[in-house]
Amino acid sequence: MSGTEHLFSRSLIEIIKKDLGSKTIQKIENRLFEKFGLSLSQSVEEFHSLDLVLREFFGKGADAIERKMFEKIFVIKSKKSNDPWYSLSDEYVNSIILEAYGDMDKRKILESVSETPKIINDILKDCNLPRTSGYRKINNLIDEGLLLKTGHIEIDNKKISEYLCIFNNLKINIEKSKMTIDVQFSKSEQLRSPILQSV
Incomplete structure (x- = not known):
């Protein structure tokens, strides 16, 4: 699973429910469970599964449906x-x-891993954070999809995960009370995310 799938999942579920209607959603949920053992919310985080089921129901029309959702x-x-x-x-x-x-x-953590993946202990040292609150904030960033596990290193015969921020660059824009955020996703995220690859 990629960070963008996790970050976008709640919004995508709401959009799917609104755009496709309850009868179609029920059929899609039944097929997702039958084929993959997944609920709708789980399938959004494993988007390739949802994509396959949408293609079963809508054929090539699934491209337009997905594009409209992502937009x-x-x-x-x-x-x-x-x-x-x-x-x-x-x-x-x-x-x-x-x-x-x-x-x-959290900003320090994200900046610490914006270019180079690091293990959690190195992130805590770089940011000069206490272990308990630092771990809690790192886990929160992982849960939100802003930190991505990119691999692991071995220390004393143990595999320890490395993490990277999903963004390389970020800009916040506010124009006439409308806010947008412009981002450049990390190469790792672009390669892993079926959502980013499908647009």
């Missing part, structure tokens, strides 16, 4: 670059990002 959360500002900018307009997604960057400790 309610983000749009690509520029496809030309190897590191495209995405404009995030979903209020819930933006509130998660703003809250994380508004918390000084």
